[in-house]
Amino acid sequence: MGPSAxxxxxxxxxxxxxxxxxxxxxxxxxxxxxxxxxxxxxxxxLIADVPTIWQHTVTTLVEAAVGLxxxxxxxxxxxxxxxxxxxxxxxxxxxxxxxxxxxAIAVAxxxxxxxxxxxxxxxxLIVFITFFPVAVSLVSGFRSVxxxxxxxxxxxxxxxxxxxxxVKLPAAAEPFFAGLKISATYAIVGAVIAEWxxxxxxxxxxxxxxxxxxxxxxxxxxILVISVLSMALLGLVGVLERVCMPWKRxxxxxxxxx
Amino acid sequence: xxxxxxxxxxxxxxxxxxLTLGWGDGPSVVEGVDLAVLxxxxxxxxxxxxxGKTTILHALAGLSVPRKGCVLLHGDDVTGKPGRVSYMxxxxxxxxxxTVIDNACLPLTLGGMRKAKAREKARPLLERFGLKxxxxxxxxxxxxxxxxxxxxxxxYLMGNDVVILDEPFSALDAITRADLRDWFRxxxxxxxxxTLMITHDADEACMMADCVYVLGRLNVxxxxxxxxxxxxxxxxxxxxxxxxxxxxxxxxxxxxxKVRVMEFLKGE
Numbered sequence: 171m172g173p174s175a176x177x178x179x180x181x182x183x184x185x186x187x188x189x190x191x192x193x194x195x196x197x198x199x200x201x202x203x204x205x206x207x208x209x210x211x212x213x214x215x216l217i218a219d220v221p222t223i224w225q226h227t228v229t230t231l232v233e234a235a236v237g238l239x240x241x242x243x244x245x246x247x248x249x250x251x252x253x254x255x256x257x258x259x260x261x262x263x264x265x266x267x268x269x270x271x272x273x274a275i276a277v278a279x280x281x282x283x284x285x286x287x288x289x290x291x292x293x294x295l296i297v298f299i300t301f302f303p304v305a306v307s308l309v310s311g312f313r314s315v316x317x318x319x320x321x322x323x324x325x326x327x328x329x330x331x332x333x334x335x336x337v338k339l340p341a342a343a344e345p346f347f348a349g350l351k352i353s354a355t356y357a358i359v360g361a362v363i364a365e366w367x368x369x370x371x372x373x374x375x376x377x378x379x380x381x382x383x384x385x386x387x388x389x390x391x392x393i394l395v396i397s398v399l400s401m402a403l404l405g406l407v408g409v410l411e412r413v414c415m416p417w418k419r420x421x422x423x424x425x426x427x428x
Numbered sequence: 429x430x431x432x433x434x435x436x437x438x439x440x441x442x443x444x445x446x447l448t449l450g451w452g453d454g455p456s457v458v459e460g461v462d463l464a465v466l467x468x469x470x471x472x473x474x475x476x477x478x479x480g481k482t483t484i485l486h487a488l489a490g491l492s493v494p495r496k497g498c499v500l501l502h503g504d505d506v507t508g509k510p511g512r513v514s515y516m517x518x519x520x521x522x523x524x525x526x527t528v529i530d531n532a533c534l535p536l537t538l539g540g541m542r543k544a545k546a547r548e549k550a551r552p553l554l555e556r557f558g559l560k561x562x563x564x565x566x567x568x569x570x571x572x573x574x575x576x577x578x579x580x581x582x583x584y585l586m587g588n589d590v591v592i593l594d595e596p597f598s599a600l601d602a603i604t605r606a607d608l609r610d611w612f613r614x615x616x617x618x619x620x621x622x623t624l625m626i627t628h629d630a631d632e633a634c635m636m637a638d639c640v641y642v643l644g645r646l647n648v649x650x651x652x653x654x655x656x657x658x659x660x661x662x663x664x665x666x667x668x669x670x671x672x673x674x675x676x677x678x679x680x681x682x683x684x685x686k687v688r689v690m691e692f693l694k695g696e
Contacts, residue, residue, distance in 0.1 A: 242639045319521050321491050326535045326586060336534070340525035417525050421568040 207387040212394060215387035222376070227395055229372040230361045233289060234403075237296025238357040243351065244297060245304030251314040252305075253338070270302050275363055282368040292372070293362040299360050300353035304364040307349030311342025344418070354403040358396060440466045441502060441622035442488065442513060446583040447485045448496035448656075456495065459656040463624075463641050465590065470616060470623045471492045472633035474689060475643030479657040481626045485594050488624065489515045501590060514586035518595040520579035522567035528562045529554065530579040550585060557581045558611070574606035580612070584619065591616075593625045597632070609636055609673040630693065634665050634685045642692040646652045661692035 195201055196208035203211070248266070252259040281291035289316060315338055323333045362368065365374025373392050380388035383398050412419065447461040457480035466473040467507075483614050486492045489511035490501055498507045506512040520643040522531045529547055530537070536546035547677055554560055557577045565573055576596060596612075603664035613636060616623050627633050633640045665685035667676050676682050 316519070316521070318517055318519060319523075321486070321489075321510075322515070322517070322521050323538070325489055325513075325515060326492065326538050327511045328538045328635045332538055336523060336526075336538075340523065343525070415525070417566040417568065423526065 171394060189192055204384065204386060207390055210391040211319045211387045213384070216391035216394060217389060219391065223346065223373075223391065223395060226373045226376040227391075227399070230358065230365065230374070230396075232294060232398065232401075233292040233361040233364070233372065234357040236289070237293040237360065238300050240293065241297040241300030241353060241357070242304050245301035245349075245353075246308060248305045249308035249312065249342075250334075252309050259309075261412070266302060266305060269298070274360060276297050278367045279363050287368045287370060292361055292369070295364045296357050296360040299356045303349035303352040304346065305349075307345035308342050311345040312338045314345075328356060340415075343411075343415050347415075351404055351407050354407050355400045358400045359405065371425060391428065433445065439466070439500055440464045440500070441469075442592075442624060443500040444484070444485070444488060444497065445500065446497035447484065447487055447494050447499070449480065449492065449494050450656075451483070456656040457659060458643070460658050462498070465624045466639070467589075467621050467622050467640040468617070468620055469627060470613065472637035472640045472645060473624060473626045474630055474633045474640055474693070475628065475657065476693065477628055479643045479645075481628070481643065482594060485515065485592055486625055488592055489513055489536075500512055511586075513587060513590040513592055514583045514588040515592040516579055516583040516596055517601050520575040521568070522575055522688050523583075524558070524567055527564050527566060528570065528578050529568060531583060531655055532559075532578055535583055535586040546696055550581070551575050553584070554579055557584075557662050558655065571604075572600050574598060575610060577610065577611075580615075584621075588622060590622045591624070593623060598627070598629070606674055612636075613673055622670060628688055630689045631677070634682055634689060635677050637665065638667065640689055642689055644692060644695070660695075661689070663688045663692070 173307060183408070191211060192206075194206050196203060196211070205214070248262060252262055278291070278295055279297065281294055285291040285294060319334055319337055323337060328336070349406060361372065362374040362377070366370035366378055367374075369375045373396055377392045380386075443459050444463045447454050448459045449461075450456040461484060463473065471545040473481060473484065478537065479535060483492075487494050487507075488510055490499070490506055490508055493508040498505055499556065500506065500514050504641040514675075522528075523534070526534070529550055530543070533543070533546035533550045536549060537543055541686075551563070554563055559574060559578055559581065562570055562574060567578065570578065578597075580596070582591075584600070595610055609632070615621075625633070640663045641659050642661040642663070643657050645655045646658045663685050666677070666681045668679070668681070671691070672677070
């Protein structure tokens with residue numbers, strides 16, 4: 171078995187084993203079915219409720235996508251300003267860190283109070299929690315640039331914009347995508363949390379409803395959907411990363427050979 | 429202080445006059461540095477670590493403004509004006525996100541030349557610089573020697589006839605280093621470059637250079653590490669015509685030059 175086959179096979183087997191144990195525990199009645207549904211029951215519940223779940227999923231996805239997009243843009247703008255102007259950096263650094271000590275779950279009810287039950291409070295919450303990883307990773311990426319590299323660019327008559335475009339932006343690409351992956355998962359979770367606290371549609375709303383009717387299999391089904399959404403979003407970011415950074419593929423290969 | 433000679437203005441490619449340099453509010457790192465790089469020659473600046481070699485490089489490249497003195501390029505005052513001389517460091521500083529040819533072309537594209545045209549200009553030079561099959565590769569796919577040659581091609585495409593090199597070969601293995609020394613001597617002569625090379629290696633300086641300047645502490649008696657450095661000696665190895673760096677290193681003339689450089693380095 172080659173090392174790459176092993177890398178796929180081992181986690182797959184581990185995952186299947188876990189599911190099998192879970193299924194067995196439920197089938198044998200070790201845990202009552204109303205507390206912990208078996209994986210097969212969750213799948214059945216999911217399939218039975220596909221049209222409803224799909225509707226709620228679309229709502230959650232739209233909220234997450236809009237919030238994440240705005241969060242990334244704000245994070246990017248803040249990072250560029252903080253890199254360009256020392257005063258901005260000194261002024262914003264503590265504020266941005268402070269903003270992240272405020273728990274999202276505590277802010278969400280306030281947002282509902284201020285902005286109602288529609289799309290807006292969800293988007294605001296998601297922006298609030300997703301801009302941070304992007305901003306912080308970009309700032310550290312911009313600052314990681316070798317000062318000698320910038321001197322060299324200056325002797326080649328590079329403008330500030332050219333230094334940004336050729337040196338700083340590529341140097342920040344890798345940390346940026348690491349930050350974006352964190353933000354992407356936050357976006358889905360943020361949307362669900364905001365929906366719990368008030369809304370008409372979305373996976374969080376669906377979860378609240380099925381919990382109230384004690385349909386734990388449907389609860390688990392929605393958890394499954396949330397996981398799949400997060401993973402899909404992560405995968406999308408991964409694809410984007412590979413497309414945007416073609417040079418990284420060779421670097422990784424070169425490292426492996428060494 | 430050393431007499432840089434009595435050549436007329438046009439006869440010197442790059443000249444430092446009475447340079448005093450330091451960083452921020454700190455004490456001066458070097459004081460009263462005079463040196464001259466003659467057209468078409470390789471001039472070496474040798475000194476121990478911490479003698480301010482890189483500080484001098486920064487000033488000569490126009491990246492810092494001296495506290496005193498000036499930098500002349502073919503007689504023009506270029507003090508504090510970056511981009512008039514090309515420079516290259518021990519680190520190749522190739523951008524990982526550009527292919528080899530685009531890295532080499534960078535000085536052209538930054539100057540506003542279209543990418544296709546810049547590549548066209550650089551392509552014939554790739555073979556000459558030993559990068560024939562590397563055009564579309566990423567820097568991470570190249571060996572250290574090839575990376576350094578790519579960096580040198582970029583330096584050449586900056587289009588200045590005066591080039592400053594800061595320990596360009598010291599990150600390479602011994603064999604690659606020896607190859608590149610000879611290769612560089614040949615290319616620099618062919619391309620008509622005037623070169624100032626900064627190194628801590630007296631062997632390398634004597635092998636490569638037509639003229640070696642030695643840096644040392646200004647105030648020898650004070651065993652004070654913070655005493656600024658200056659040029660304390662100048663040696664001209666008497667190199668036979670056409671001898672390669674490796675061949676020259678086996679001659680008595682090389683040893684004689686090296687002994688004199690070492691005396692200056694120890695005497696301080």
